[in-house]
Amino acid sequence: MLEAMEQFVKVIELGSFSAAASVLGKTPSTLTRRLDQLEHELGVKLLVRSTRHLELTPDGEQFYSQCQGIVSAVGQVKESFRKPREVVExxxxxxxxxxxxxxxxxxxxxxxxxxxxxxxxxxxxxxxxxxxxxxxxxxxxxxxxxxxxxxxxxxxLDMSAVLVAGPDYLAKHPPLTSPEDLRQHPCLAFLRPRQFTWWYFKKGNETRKVRIDPVLASKGGAPLLIWARENQGITIVSRVFAEHDLKAGRLVELLPSWQPSLTEQGDAxxxxxxxxxxxxxxxxxxxxxxxxxxxx
Incomplete structure (x- = not known):
């Protein structure tokens, strides 16, 4: 049972049977059969499987949470007795x-x-x-x-995005009431040579797609933050990187009821x-x- 739990945890952590098999020195078919046996032993369905996606069932989520603690504890015990230790160099x-x-x-x-x-x-x-x-x-x-x-x-790390601008910029420009209002504002965006730039927004089941014509563009996100602080326009950046500026008042979050994204899939x-x-x-x-x- 312990080996099956370790294999189950590794499959979930790495997101596929093939990736887990590479790490564990097994074949994907071996891990698949062992999961079938585990589900039979427990009498519940743990995973919904397709050719490209794995999704935990509610029973699977509960079992995975319990397995993590057990596997971690066993791993710590094994590590304490493992000699010689691996040389990291x-x-x-x-x-x-x-x-x-x-x-x-x-x-x-x-x-x-x-x-x-x-x-x-x-x-x-x-x-x-x-x-x-x-x-x-x-x-x-x-x-x-x-x-x-x-x-x-x-x-x-979850890198969900946030729409921001500087307070002085906002004091001199019309307020935003919807994503479409961005067409009337100068925007700061990632550089996409010979491509249109689109920003995506989601609120519940409602989605919007807005084409942006940036006045300043950069390959990286650091310049976008600098320009936004200097009140040059509106930009989308990861909340993780904007958090200090938001707390200090150097930037203001816009359209907070909408979740912005730089991709249509919204994988942050x-x-x-x-x-x-x-x-x-x-x-x-x-x-x-x-x-x-x-x-x-």
Whole structure:
């Protein structure tokens, strides 16, 4: 039963049978059969499975929550008796988008090296989707689940967006009453050469799609925050990065009843993503555990 619980937890954490199988040294079919046996033993349905998606049932959510505590406790006991301990050392290459890298990841890396002084880290701040199979990156931090089922991923942080502007800007311009009013305002947006820029909004079951013609555009989010503070217009940024400015009054949230998004899907979660081959390296596993501990 314990092994089945460990396998079940790993499947849910990584989001697919193939990813869990790579980490556990099993085949996806073995994990599928074991889950069938587990559901039979418990007499309940734990997962609703399709070719591209796994969804916990209410019984599955309750069982997963209980399994997490048991598996974690057993893991701590195993770790306390595991000798010799894995040596965390060597080069680690990380790729992420500019704002997260500057604001959150870079300040944490010295703390990681204090724990593991024999590790060297290379950090790439690229506002594009880097192919992990063609790059030197061991670990990526990116928006949305990877579509490649051979990649391993773990949710890290909800990056839900917020629509903001500076108070001086708002004092000199008409108020917003709906997303469509943005067409009458200068907007600050991510740079999309040769593409139209669309912002998406959702309120309950109602959705809106508004085309934006930005007066200032940037590949990264940091300049958007700077320009908004300087009252240059309205922008969408992750709430995590705007929180201090909102609390200090340097920025004001607009249309709070609408949830803004830069994508039609509205997936605001960022994920740690890595190749199955990288999962074998202790330094990669150590960094994943560290970021989940310090960021999540």
């Amino acid at each position: 060597g080069m680690l290459q990380i790729t992420t988008f500019d704002t997260f890298g500057r604001e959150m990841l870079a300040p944490l890396l010295p703390e990681f090296r204090q724990r593991y002084p024999d590790v060297r880290i290379g950090l790439s701040l690229e506002n594009r989707m880097e192919d992990l199979y063609e790059s030197n990156a061991d670990l990526a931090v990116r928006y949305g689940r990877p579509e490649d089922s051979n990649l391993i991923y773990r949710p890290l 979660m960022i994920y740690l993503t890595w190749k199955a081959s990288s999962a074998k390296r202790p330094v990669v596993r150590a960094m994943v555990d560290f970021l989940v501990e310090r960021v999540s």
